[in-house]
Amino acid sequence: MENIVSLNDVAVTFDGETILNKINLDIRDKEFVTLLGPSGCGKTTTLRIIGGFLKPDSGDVMFEGKRINDLPPYKRNVNTVFQKYALFPHLNVFENIAFGLRVKKLSEDEIKTRVGEMLKLVNLSGFEKRNIQNLSGGQQQRVAIARALVNRPKVLLLDEPLGALDLKLRKEMQTELKNMQQSLEITFIYVTHDQEEALTMSDTVVVMKDGNILQVGAPVDIYNEPKNAFVADFIGESNILDGIMLRDRLVQFCGHEFECVDSGFGENTFVDVVIRPEDITLAPPENQKIKGIVRSVTFKGVHYEMVVDTADFSWLIHSTRAAQVDSEVGISFGPDDIHIMHKMEG
Amino acid sequence: MKKLSKLYLSLVLLFLYIPIFVMIVFSFNTTKSRSVMSGFTLDWYVRLFHNELILKSLGNTIIIAVCASVAATVIGTLAAIGISRMGKRTKATVMQVTNIPIVNPEIVTGVSLMLLFVFFQARMNLEFGYITLIIAHITFDVPYVVLNVMPKFRQMQPNIYEAAQDLGCGPVRSFFKVVMPEIMPGVLSGFLMSFTFSLDDFVVSYFTSGATSQTLPITIYSMTRRKVSPEINALSTIIFVIVLTVLIIKNVAEKRKTSRSRLAALEESGRRASRRRIIKRVAVTAVVVCLVAGMTILTLGGFETEVPEELAVEDPDYYTRLADKDITINVYNWGEYLPLGEDDTLNLNEEFTNLTGIKVNYSTYATNEELYAKLRAGAASYDVIIPSDYMISRMIKEDMLLPLDMENIPNYKYIMDKFKTPEYDPDSRYSVPYTWGTVGIVYNSDLTDMDEEDIDWDVLWNEEYADEILMFDNPRDSFAIAQLILGQSLNTEDKRELRAAADLLKEQKKYVQAYVMDEIFDKMGAGEAAFAPYYAGDAVVMMEDHENLGFVIPESGTNLFVDALCIPKGAKNKEAAEMYMNFLCEPEAALEIADFIGYSTPNSGAFEMLDEEVQNDEISYPDDEFLNDKCEIFKNLSDDTNQYMQNLWTEIKTGG
Known part of the structure; x- marks a missing residue:
C-alpha cells in the first residue's frame, strides 16, 4: 500500500519548548491510524500539521508524495472533526453539512443529494432543519463527522472526537466510526488519549510521548510487545520494576533471580521489568519467592483488582478469584509473563 | 410586611416616573409655565419641528453619532479580534488599558482631547468641528465596542474559524462566513451603545466642538439659561414615548418567545441584563429615526407656516460686496437670543445670507463665563460674539477683542447716544450694543x-x-x-x-x-x-x-x-462680521430681535417703530433721567x- 501522508523529521518548538522532536511517520492509504499518548505529547500538534493549521519549524509534510508544507488548510484534501465539534451555531444541521459544498459552489441538487446521503450515513435523516444548539452531544458529533465526510476527503482527521460523550455512547460511536472508515475506504487519522479506544478501532497505533514517537504498530503488537515500560504502562496497566539482566534469559529483581525468555541485553544491565496484572496468579505463600499482604480488593465485573504490598513494591493483580484482605499471599508468574525492556532515557 | 414592601415599590416607581409624567403634561401646556396648566396645545411640537437651531443641532448630532459609531465599531471589532488572539497576560494588560477611557472622568477625556486638538490646530491647520468631534467620539466609543465584542469571542465555539478553512474557505471569507455571525450581537450592541453615547454626550463634545458643529445636548443646555422651553419637553416626550413603545413591543415579543419554550426562557434570564441595555439602545435609535422622519414630514409641508415679509434694509448695495467670496462666519450667541423663524418670526440668519451670500454658522452658550472659557481655550474661532457689559471690559483688558471699523457699520448711527461710550468700552471701539x-x-x-x-x-x-x-x-x-x-x-x-x-x-x-x-x-x-x-x-x-x-x-x-456685539481676536472674516453686525442694527432687524427676546433695544430706528404704548412703558424704556442718574452698569471686578x-x-x- 502507498503512503498517503508522511512526516519527515518534523519539528515544532513553541516558546523554546520542544513540542515535536523531529518525528518521522508514514501513514498508509485507507488505514485507521491512531495517535495515542497523554496530554502534551504532541499528538494534536501532529494532527494540526497534517490539517495545515500549523507550520512545522523544520521537516517535510508529504501528501501523496508531494510536499505540502506551504499549502493552506483550505487547499488540502483533508477534513477535520474537531474536538468540540466546532459546528457553526448560526446554521442548521443541513447548512452545517452543506457548508463545504456551498464553498465549492456545487449545484443545489447535488448539495441536497450529498447532504442527504451523509445524514443517512450518520443516522440523522429528518434532522435537516434542526438547530445545532438543540442537538445532543452525540448528534452534534454525527453532524461534525458528516460535515467533514461530505467533502469526500482522502484523509479524515479526528481530534479526540468522542471525548465529550458518555461511556456507552462512546462505545457505539467507536464501532460506527470503524464501520464508516471501512465502508468509505478512506484514511482516518485519529487522536486520543484513551488506550482502549485506540486498541479497539485502529489498524495502526502510534504511541507518543513528549514530542517523540515511541512505538508504531498494530494494536496486538503494541499490547503484547511494548517497546518500553512507558508504552507498557500506557497500553493497559502494568507492574513495572527495576531489574538487572544478569545474562540472557536470567533476570534479577525483588532480590531474587527469575528465568525469562528475553535475550540480547548484555550482562548485568539495568532494565525495566514489566509484568501485566492479569498474568499474575495468587498462590499459597509457602512455595513462592515473592510474598505480600493483600491491601485492597475491588470488584471490577469480570475480575477483581487487588493490591498486594511486598517489602519494596506494590503489586497490581487481576484475578477472577478474590483473596482475603490482610491475608498473606504468594505472587506467581511464569517466564513468559516477564517482559524485559530497556530503561527509558530521561 | 407585604403591604410595606408594596408601598416601598410604589414609592420608588413614583420617584422614577413622576418627573417624566410632569414633563409630558407640560409639553401640552398652552403657556410656558411649569407650574400652572392653562390649556392643551400641540404648539410646542409644531414649534419643535420649526426650530432651526434644534433641528440643525439634531442633524449635527446624528451625523457625528453615525460617523463616530460606525468608525468605532470597525476599529473596536478589529481590536477585539486582535486582543482575543493575544496571550493571557498581554490580553489582560491590553484590556485594562482599553478600559481606562471608560472609568476616566469624561471631563478629563474632554480636556485632554481639546489640548491635543489645539496642539495640532496650530501645526496642521486642524479646524475644530466635525472632524475633532468625530475623533473625540470615536475615542470614547471604541472601548465600549471592544467591551461588547470581546465576550462574544470568549463564548464562541473554539475552532470554528479553523473549521471553515478546513471546509475550503479562505481566511477572510472564513471570518465573514462563520466568525462574523457569531460576534454580530456583540458588534451590534457595541454599535448601538456607541451611537447612543455619542448621541447624548455633552462633556466631551463641549470641549471638542468648534464654531460649526454644535450638538443637540449643547444646544439644549444653552437654551436653559433663561428657562427650559416647553419645546424641550416636547422633544423629551417624543423620545420617551418611542422608547416606551419599543420596550413594550420588545417585551411582548420576548414573552411570547419565552412561553413557547421554557428551555429558552432559562437561557434568556442570563442574557436579559445585557439585552435590556441593547433594547434601550435600539429604542434611542428608533427615536432618532422617528425624529428625522417627523422632521422631514413637517418640513415637507405637514404644517403651513406663514412666511413673514422680507426685511427691508436701507442700503442693499452695501451688503452685496462680499457675495461672491463664499464666506461663512461663525456666530456665537446666547441661547434663544436671535429670532430664527420660530413663532413666525423672521429667520435673521437666513435673511442675512439671502442678502449677502455670506453663510452663518450659529451656535449658542449659556453664560458669559462659558463664552470666555471657550475663547480662552482657543479651540474654535468665532467671528461675532455677544458678551455682557462686564465681560466686555474684561475681554478688552485681556486683549481678546478686535477694534471695530465703524465705517463698515454705518448703522451704528442708530445706536442711541446714551448707549455710546459706555464705561465698559469707553471709546466704543469694540462693541455695538445689542440689547439692554x-x-x-x-x-x-x-x-x-x-x-x-x-x-x-x-x-x-x-x-x-x-x-x-x-x-x-x-x-x-x-x-x-x-x-x-x-x-x-x-x-x-x-x-x-x-x-x-x-x-x-x-x-x-x-x-x-x-x-x-x-x-x-x-x-x-x-x-x-x-x-x-x-x-x-x-x-x-x-x-x-x-x-x-x-x-x-x-x-x-x-x-x-447691556449685551453687545463684538469681534473676538482670531476672527477670520472681520469684514463679513461687521457686515453681520450692521445687519442686526438695521432698524427692522433690531425690532425683530427686541420682539423676540423681550429685552429693550438700544436701536433708535427700532425704537421709533415701536407702538407708542411700548415706547412709553416704564418697565422696558425708563426715561433717560432715571437711566443716567439712577442706573449703574456692571464693570469687571x-x-x-x-x-x-x-x-x-x-x-x-x-x-x-
Whole structure:
C-alpha cells in the first residue's frame, strides 16, 4: 500500500519548548491510524500539521508524495472533526453539512443529494432543519463527522472526537466510526488519549510521548510487545520494576533471580521489568519467592483488582478469584509473563 | 410586611416616573409655565419641528453619532479580534488599558482631547468641528465596542474559524462566513451603545466642538439659561414615548418567545441584563429615526407656516460686496437670543445670507463665563460674539477683542447716544450694543396690596413678607441689590463696603424663601412668593402669562445691563462680521430681535417703530433721567474682589 501522508523529521518548538522532536511517520492509504499518548505529547500538534493549521519549524509534510508544507488548510484534501465539534451555531444541521459544498459552489441538487446521503450515513435523516444548539452531544458529533465526510476527503482527521460523550455512547460511536472508515475506504487519522479506544478501532497505533514517537504498530503488537515500560504502562496497566539482566534469559529483581525468555541485553544491565496484572496468579505463600499482604480488593465485573504490598513494591493483580484482605499471599508468574525492556532515557 | 414592601415599590416607581409624567403634561401646556396648566396645545411640537437651531443641532448630532459609531465599531471589532488572539497576560494588560477611557472622568477625556486638538490646530491647520468631534467620539466609543465584542469571542465555539478553512474557505471569507455571525450581537450592541453615547454626550463634545458643529445636548443646555422651553419637553416626550413603545413591543415579543419554550426562557434570564441595555439602545435609535422622519414630514409641508415679509434694509448695495467670496462666519450667541423663524418670526440668519451670500454658522452658550472659557481655550474661532457689559471690559483688558471699523457699520448711527461710550468700552471701539435691560422687582398682586410706588428694594427685607421673598442665586446680582440699598457703587472694590453688603444679605436670609434663578417664573406664577427681583425683559414675558403679576423698577435706582456685539481676536472674516453686525442694527432687524427676546433695544430706528404704548412703558424704556442718574452698569471686578465676593456669598448661604 502507498503512503498517503508522511512526516519527515518534523519539528515544532513553541516558546523554546520542544513540542515535536523531529518525528518521522508514514501513514498508509485507507488505514485507521491512531495517535495515542497523554496530554502534551504532541499528538494534536501532529494532527494540526497534517490539517495545515500549523507550520512545522523544520521537516517535510508529504501528501501523496508531494510536499505540502506551504499549502493552506483550505487547499488540502483533508477534513477535520474537531474536538468540540466546532459546528457553526448560526446554521442548521443541513447548512452545517452543506457548508463545504456551498464553498465549492456545487449545484443545489447535488448539495441536497450529498447532504442527504451523509445524514443517512450518520443516522440523522429528518434532522435537516434542526438547530445545532438543540442537538445532543452525540448528534452534534454525527453532524461534525458528516460535515467533514461530505467533502469526500482522502484523509479524515479526528481530534479526540468522542471525548465529550458518555461511556456507552462512546462505545457505539467507536464501532460506527470503524464501520464508516471501512465502508468509505478512506484514511482516518485519529487522536486520543484513551488506550482502549485506540486498541479497539485502529489498524495502526502510534504511541507518543513528549514530542517523540515511541512505538508504531498494530494494536496486538503494541499490547503484547511494548517497546518500553512507558508504552507498557500506557497500553493497559502494568507492574513495572527495576531489574538487572544478569545474562540472557536470567533476570534479577525483588532480590531474587527469575528465568525469562528475553535475550540480547548484555550482562548485568539495568532494565525495566514489566509484568501485566492479569498474568499474575495468587498462590499459597509457602512455595513462592515473592510474598505480600493483600491491601485492597475491588470488584471490577469480570475480575477483581487487588493490591498486594511486598517489602519494596506494590503489586497490581487481576484475578477472577478474590483473596482475603490482610491475608498473606504468594505472587506467581511464569517466564513468559516477564517482559524485559530497556530503561527509558530521561 | 407585604403591604410595606408594596408601598416601598410604589414609592420608588413614583420617584422614577413622576418627573417624566410632569414633563409630558407640560409639553401640552398652552403657556410656558411649569407650574400652572392653562390649556392643551400641540404648539410646542409644531414649534419643535420649526426650530432651526434644534433641528440643525439634531442633524449635527446624528451625523457625528453615525460617523463616530460606525468608525468605532470597525476599529473596536478589529481590536477585539486582535486582543482575543493575544496571550493571557498581554490580553489582560491590553484590556485594562482599553478600559481606562471608560472609568476616566469624561471631563478629563474632554480636556485632554481639546489640548491635543489645539496642539495640532496650530501645526496642521486642524479646524475644530466635525472632524475633532468625530475623533473625540470615536475615542470614547471604541472601548465600549471592544467591551461588547470581546465576550462574544470568549463564548464562541473554539475552532470554528479553523473549521471553515478546513471546509475550503479562505481566511477572510472564513471570518465573514462563520466568525462574523457569531460576534454580530456583540458588534451590534457595541454599535448601538456607541451611537447612543455619542448621541447624548455633552462633556466631551463641549470641549471638542468648534464654531460649526454644535450638538443637540449643547444646544439644549444653552437654551436653559433663561428657562427650559416647553419645546424641550416636547422633544423629551417624543423620545420617551418611542422608547416606551419599543420596550413594550420588545417585551411582548420576548414573552411570547419565552412561553413557547421554557428551555429558552432559562437561557434568556442570563442574557436579559445585557439585552435590556441593547433594547434601550435600539429604542434611542428608533427615536432618532422617528425624529428625522417627523422632521422631514413637517418640513415637507405637514404644517403651513406663514412666511413673514422680507426685511427691508436701507442700503442693499452695501451688503452685496462680499457675495461672491463664499464666506461663512461663525456666530456665537446666547441661547434663544436671535429670532430664527420660530413663532413666525423672521429667520435673521437666513435673511442675512439671502442678502449677502455670506453663510452663518450659529451656535449658542449659556453664560458669559462659558463664552470666555471657550475663547480662552482657543479651540474654535468665532467671528461675532455677544458678551455682557462686564465681560466686555474684561475681554478688552485681556486683549481678546478686535477694534471695530465703524465705517463698515454705518448703522451704528442708530445706536442711541446714551448707549455710546459706555464705561465698559469707553471709546466704543469694540462693541455695538445689542440689547439692554434693567433689574426690578416682580410682585404678586394677590399677595400684597402695596402700591407700586411704595415698592423699593427694602421690600425684600420686609418682615411682613417673610418666606414670601425670593432672591437671586448668584453673588453679583444679589450684592448689587444690597449695594443699591446701602448707596454703594455696584462696582466697588472696597472690602469694607462689600462686607457691609454681605451683612445686609445675611440679615435678609431669614425672610428669604429660596435663592433661585429661572424658577422665579414658576414660583411667582404659582403664587408661592410675593416678591422677587428679576430682569425686566423676562418679567414682561412673564406678565403676559400671569395677570396677577406686576413689575416695578425701584425709584431708588437699579442695575442696567447691556449685551453687545463684538469681534473676538482670531476672527477670520472681520469684514463679513461687521457686515453681520450692521445687519442686526438695521432698524427692522433690531425690532425683530427686541420682539423676540423681550429685552429693550438700544436701536433708535427700532425704537421709533415701536407702538407708542411700548415706547412709553416704564418697565422696558425708563426715561433717560432715571437711566443716567439712577442706573449703574456692571464693570469687571478684579479677580481678588470676585473671589472675596464669592467667599462672602458662600458664607451668607451656608452660615446660620
